[in-house]
Amino acid sequence: MPEISRFYGIVIRMYYDEHPPPHFHALYGEDEVLININTLAIVSGKLPGRAMGLVMEWALLHQKELKQLWEKARNLEPLGKIEPLQ
Template sequence: MPTISMFYGIIIRMYCAPEEHNPPHFHAYYGEHVAIIDINSCELKEGFLPKKQLKLVLAWAELRQEDLLADWKLAMNSELPFKIEPLK
């Protein structure tokens, strides 16, 4: 699962497999915590992140939603997604 962005100790990854389940989503990692974020709604779908990190990830997802959807399309075609600008 390639890393598409990293910021403030948070790692954002997306699976590259046509069989990956909808809706479009990405995985956010912070320490031992893992969360799955829905790209369309920019909401937590599964898992857990500490409150501060979750707010950062959701804000980043809203700002980068178009890029995330483009990466999702690539990933569903078994292509590597592009890196996405981190939150600064």
């Protein structure tokens, strides 16, 4: 699963040819959450409060890029990286 960003110990990944709805995975330590790209709602899982807030802030800033990467992943194209949260 390609890593598309990393910041503050949080790893953002996206699988190739994954099931809908469009989503990404955020991992922090042993915790993982799946976030719907279109709505930014939690699909499943959880992260500690501070980490979850950082992921949501990052996702809001990069929602358009996430949608583009989702389409690339569905087409099995190279994904590249998205800027980390500063």
